Amino acid sequence: xxxxxxxxxxxxxxxxxxxxxxxxxxxxxxxxxxxxxxxxxxxxxxxxxxxxxxxxxxxxxxxxxxxxxxxxxxxxxxxxxxxxxxxxxxxxxxxxxxxxxxxxxxxxxxxxxxxxxxxxxxxxxxxxxxxxxxxxxxxxxxxxxxxxxxxxxxxxxxxxxxxxxxxxxxxxxxxxxxxxxxxxxxxxxxxxxxxxxxx
Amino acid sequence: xxxxxxxxxxxxxxxxxxxxxxxxxxxxxxxxxxxxxxxxxxxxxxxxxxxxxxxxxxxxxxxxxxxxxxxxxxxxxxxxxxxxxxxxxxxxxxxxxxxxxxxxxxxxxxxxxxxxxxxxxxxxxxxxxxxxxxxxxxxxxxxxxxxxxxxxxxxxxxxxxxxxxxxxxxxxxxxxxxxxxxxxxxxxxxxxxxxxxxx
DNA sequence: ACTGACACGTGAACC
DNA sequence: TGGTTCACGTGTCAG
Numbered sequence: 001x002x003x004x005x006x007x008x009x010x011x012x013x014x015x016x017x018x019x020x021x022x023x024x025x026x027x028x029x030x031x032x033x034x035x036x037x038x039x040x041x042x043x044x045x046x047x048x049x050x051x052x053x054x055x056x057x058x059x060x061x062x063x064x065x066x067x068x069x070x071x072x073x074x075x076x077x078x079x080x081x082x083x084x085x086x087x088x089x090x091x092x093x094x095x096x097x098x099x100x101x102x103x104x105x106x107x108x109x110x111x112x113x114x115x116x117x118x119x120x121x122x123x124x125x126x127x128x129x130x131x132x133x134x135x136x137x138x139x140x141x142x143x144x145x146x147x148x149x150x151x152x153x154x155x156x157x158x159x160x161x162x163x164x165x166x167x168x169x170x171x172x173x174x175x176x177x178x179x180x181x182x183x184x185x186x187x188x189x190x191x192x193x194x195x196x197x198x199x
Numbered sequence: 200x201x202x203x204x205x206x207x208x209x210x211x212x213x214x215x216x217x218x219x220x221x222x223x224x225x226x227x228x229x230x231x232x233x234x235x236x237x238x239x240x241x242x243x244x245x246x247x248x249x250x251x252x253x254x255x256x257x258x259x260x261x262x263x264x265x266x267x268x269x270x271x272x273x274x275x276x277x278x279x280x281x282x283x284x285x286x287x288x289x290x291x292x293x294x295x296x297x298x299x300x301x302x303x304x305x306x307x308x309x310x311x312x313x314x315x316x317x318x319x320x321x322x323x324x325x326x327x328x329x330x331x332x333x334x335x336x337x338x339x340x341x342x343x344x345x346x347x348x349x350x351x352x353x354x355x356x357x358x359x360x361x362x363x364x365x366x367x368x369x370x371x372x373x374x375x376x377x378x379x380x381x382x383x384x385x386x387x388x389x390x391x392x393x394x395x396x397x398x
Numbered sequence: 399a400c401t402g403a404c405a406c407g408t409g410a411a412c413c
Numbered sequence: 414t415g416g417t418t419c420a421c422g423t424g425t426c427a428g
Contacts, residue, residue: 030408035417039262040405046265053272061403063238066245069268073252076275083282090289144343162359232422234402239420260418404425412418 107138110167118168120196122189130175130188136196138169145199146171153191306337309366317367319395321388329374329387335395337368344398345370352390 030036051057051065054072058064111117121133136142143162150157160173175188250256250264253271257263310316320332335341342361349356359372374387 031415032409032417033407036407036419037405039418043262043265044405046262046269050265050269050272053269053276063242063245063403066242066249066265069272070245070249070252073249073268073272073275076272076279077252080275080278080282083279083286087282087286087289090286144346147343156363158362158364160359160361162361163357164355165357230400231402235404235422236420238403243420262418401428403427406423406425408421410419410421413416 107167111137114166114168116166116168118196120189120192122185122192124185125174128176130185132171132173132175132188132192134169134171134192134196136169136171138164138167139199142169142199143171146195149195149199150175153195306366310336313365313367315365315367317395319388319391321384321391323384324373327375329384331370331372331374331387331391333368333370333391333395335368335370337363337366338398341368341398342370345394348394348398349374352394 047062047065050069051060054065054068056072057068059068116135118137119133119135123131123133125131134146147157147160156176157173158176160171163170246261246264249268250259253264253267255271256267258267315334317336318332318334322330322332324330333345346356346359355375356372357375359370362369
């Protein structure tokens with residue numbers, strides 16, 4: 001686009017503070033003319049790319065482009081906040097059972113007081129059947145986690161009996177092997193100890 | 200701020216395309232001078248608020264303000280994408296256990312074949328002690344969910360016995376009331392049926 | 399005819 | 414001192 005007829009491009013007669021005074025029709029070109037042109041173009045391009053990022057555009061004006069960008073950024077920030085809050089809540093709710101609780105600490109003391117010791121017993125009943133007996137500290141959702149862990153290891157429990165007493169939990173159950181090979185009692189005992197320790 | 204010394208504010212001698220020609224020193228004020236001033240001020244204010252929204256500011260320039268806003272919006276968009284993906288993944292992973300599985304469908308058929316019916320029995324043992332007996336379809340993590348639900352309702356179970364047989368799960372347990380008032384057997388039975396139905 | 403938006407060239411100011 | 418940014422007033426054009 002060509003710009004013609006601007007008074008600024010014309011020659012000047014008087015100038016309050018400048019040094020250059022022209023009385024003729026000679027065109028004066030400012031030193032930073034092209035630089036200023038570049039600067040304007042840069043800003044315009046940036047505004048264009050900004051507009052391309054914002055999905056909701058009410059107007060094509062420079063001011064409205066920036067305004068829409070502002071509301072969009074605010075919306076994005078709120079979305080990020082809501083999402084991270086939800087994520088944090090889900091994570092904390094899935095981790096809250098791992099937090100030690102007061103009654104769990106009391107459970108350990110009470111067990112000690114009554115002379116109950118943590119114990120894992122595994123007895124072979126027949127070739128692929130074991131009777132297990134576990135005494136451990138009472139702990140929130142320990143039973144559920146234990147059952148889940150056993151299931152994930154491919155064990156099937158039957159006749160499971162759970163009793164909680166004086167801060168201790170007694171689990172006795174019958175373990176049916178699902179593997180074809182013979183179950184080793186000692187091996188299972190170590191695995192049970194590991195499971196109990198980990199949950 | 201006062202503006203002095205601009206060549207544009209001075210009187211003009213010639214004009215290529217305009218109609219107004221001044222030869223004297225009379226100051227000419229364009230009609231849209233204040234309007235243009237307002238427009239410029241509006242854009243500047245918008246850019247200022249935009250800058251206040253963007254946390255990382257490399258420069259105070261107009262162009263850099265917009266540039267930083269662009270990168271910030273891109274970052275926010277990516278963050279939203281990552282967060283929503285994570286949330287979606289967590290939700291789908293927490294919902295996958297609710298999907299019916301083949302062995303659960305088989306469980307229902309096997310129960311029917313063997314004439315086992317789902318049942319909830321609640322018997323009063325003494326004032327605040329109930330004996331419960333539940334027969335239901337075998338279902339993945341039903342037991343764990345049941346125990347969790349009971350705990351969340353404030354019930355304490357003892358001497359819990361779980362047996363799984365022919366696609367059915369038998370849970371028998373002793374329920375100790377933690378509330379001061381007397382536990383109504385019928386009330387507990389309805390609650391248990393609700394719990395079993397919901398999990 | 400009038401209002402709003404824009405690009406333009408320019409001087410001042412700031413490293 | 415150069416290079417760069419900014420605000421300014423103005424002409425032009427579209428709705």
